[in-house]
Amino acid sequence: MRxxxxxxxxxxxxxxxxxIGEGFEVTGVVxxxxxxxxxxxxxxxxxxxxxxxxxxxxxxxxxxxxxxxFIDSITRMAPDISVVVAYGHILPRRIIDLPRLGTLNxxxxxxPQLRGAAPxxxxxxxxxxxxxxxxxxxxxxLDAGPVILTAATPIFEDETxxxxxxxxxELGALTLLESLxxxxxxxxxxxxxxxxxxxxxxxxxRDNAVxxxxxxxxDVARTIRAYDPKPGAFTTINGADVKLFGxxxxxLEGVLQHQHIPETGDVISVQDGMVVMCADTAxxxxxxxxxxxxxxxxxxxxxxxxxxxxDKCRA
Numbered sequence: 001m002r003x004x005x006x007x008x009x010x011x012x013x014x015x016x017x018x019x020i021g022e023g024f025e026v027t028g029v030v031x032x033x034x035x036x037x038x039x040x041x042x043x044x045x046x047x048x049x050x051x052x053x054x055x056x057x058x059x060x061x062x063x064x065x066x067x068x069x070f071i072d073s074i075t076r077m078a079p080d081i082s083v084v085v086a087y088g089h090i091l092p093r094r095i096i097d098l099p100r101l102g103t104l105n106x107x108x109x110x111x112p113q114l115r116g117a118a119p120x121x122x123x124x125x126x127x128x129x130x131x132x133x134x135x136x137x138x139x140x141x142l143d144a145g146p147v148i149l150t151a152a153t154p155i156f157e158d159e160t161x162x163x164x165x166x167x168x169x170e171l172g173a174l175t176l177l178e179s180l181x182x183x184x185x186x187x188x189x190x191x192x193x194x195x196x197x198x199x200x201x202x203x204x205x206r207d208n209a210v211x212x213x214x215x216x217x218x219d220v221a222r223t224i225r226a227y228d229p230k231p232g233a234f235t236t237i238n239g240a241d242v243k244l245f246g247x248x249x250x251x252l253e254g255v256l257q258h259q260h261i262p263e264t265g266d267v268i269s270v271q272d273g274m275v276v277m278c279a280d281t282a283x284x285x286x287x288x289x290x291x292x293x294x295x296x297x298x299x300x301x302x303x304x305x306x307x308x309x310x311d312k313c314r315a
Contacts, residue, residue, distance in 0.1 A: 001025065001184060004079035004099065008032040008046045011169045012085035015106060016051050018173035019083070024180070027077050028058045030065070032088050039292075065089050074098065081183070083176065084138060096138050101183060103138040106172040108165070110134060110150055112198035115143035120165050121208075122201030123155060125226040127218070130154055131164070133172040135179040137190055144198075146190035148182065151175045158248075160228040204231060210315050211235045211244065213265035217278040221247035224285070232289060235276075235313040237267075245295065246286025250275060255282060265313040270302035276313050 002025045005016055019026055029052040037044040045053075052059045062070040075098060082103040084091065096103045109119035111134040116122075123131040132152035139145040151171050155164060182188035209227045211220060211234065224247040227233040232243030255269040262268050262277040269275040275284045289295040290306060301307055 001101075001180065002027045002078070002080045004028050004030065004074060004077065004082045005048070005085075006030045006082060006087040006091075007048045007085040008088050009086050010047045011108070011165055011172075012087075013047045013051060014169040014173040015083065015085050015176050016048055018177055020051075020055055020057075022177055026055075026057050027079055028060055028074065030060045030062070030074070030087065033061045033063065065091055065095055071095065071098075081180075082138075085172070090140075090142075091138065093140050096140065104148070104176070104179065105136050105138045105143070105145070106176055107134045107136060107143055108168045108172065109201070110152060111136060111143060111147060112193045112195065114201040115198055116201040117203040119201045120168060121161050121204055121226040124159070124161060124164065125222050127222055128155055131168070133168055133175050135172075135175050136193075144193060144195065146192050148179045148188050148190055149175050158225065160225045160245075162229045206231075209233045211313070212315055213276060213313055214279055216280045217249040217283050220276075220278050220283050221249055224283075235265075235315070237307055237311055237313055241291050243289040243295075244285045244298075245288070248284045248286070250282050250284045252281055255284075263312075267307055267309055267311040267313065270299065270307060270309055272299060274298040274302060274307055 003019055005019065005026055007016060008031045029048055031046045031048045034043050034045045036042065049059055060070060060073065079099045081099045081101040084103060084105045107119065109123065110132045114122050130152055132150055134147055135149045136145040136147050153167060153171055179188065209231055211223055213220065224233045224244050228245045234241045234243045255275045264277055264279055266277045267274060268277050268282060273284045273286055274288065275282050285298050287295050288298045288301050
């Protein structure tokens with residue numbers, strides 16, 4: 001089976017490696033153009049491109065998948081099927097239907113739950129105890145195609161977006177291979193989605209990642225874990241933005257250093273890490289990343305006088 005692979009971030013790496021490892025003929029890799037990364041703004045190829053370079057697979061990086069020269073190139077390639085994993089562009093119908101077996105997509109939720117660009121972050125932030133991956137046939141509507149296979153997995157307590165993303169990437173790779181085997185055997189059963197049950201998880205914005213200290217501590221902790229390691233949930237302390245990581249809900253007993261009841265957003269302790277008051281109890285933050293600096297332990301930041309008891313965290 002000749003496979004044209006579409007993908008860009010690290011989440012797409014495991015499925016691409018699985019296809020190569022299982023002997024599928026990956027005829028080409030389509031990925032986003034190289035972009036500046038990190039504080040140094042060094043131009044860096046996407047993870048999927050790096051794999052393609054290692055495996056000597058032809059690489060395509062069109063500015064838009066609607067480019068006619070690019071479409072001519074993949075038409076001449078004559079793939080049997082396309083596989084799309086977090087490519088980053090919506091594909092038009094003519095590209096979806098180009099391979100003789102159509103186009104499959106790996107989506108990181110149990111569809112129709114959490115359609116959209118950020119299902120992993122949304123699953124953590126909403127406090128779901130289970131998520132998974134869906135292999136579906138791609139259609140022009142957003143994540144609405146018929147489902148070939150799903151695979152569920154629990155969301156572990158205190159699991160971060162980065163940790164869950166890695167597990168779902170591996171699970172997606174295995175489920176993709178199983179789906180392709182069913183298609184090759186001609187026994188794949190495609191189930192239409194129930195659109196009435198659909199929920200949505202749209203692209204993460206700066207506003208999504210602002211911490212609201214007026215929420216209960218459990219909600220605050222989930223907000224922080226949902227954006228760890230990127231883009232990082234943040235608050236403002238002493239007039240500067242600070243990203244927070246590694247939250248733990250803690251009781252007030254033993255952390256309050258004075259008798260009066262603190263307000264939400266107050267830093268109430270810096271012993272063994274920064275502790276901030278929420279609506280019901282408090283959250284201890286293990287790591288921080290002040291603006292323009294590297295990630296560090298919050299206790300180390302406090303020793304360097306970056307934060308102190310009585311400082312206020314603001315949205």
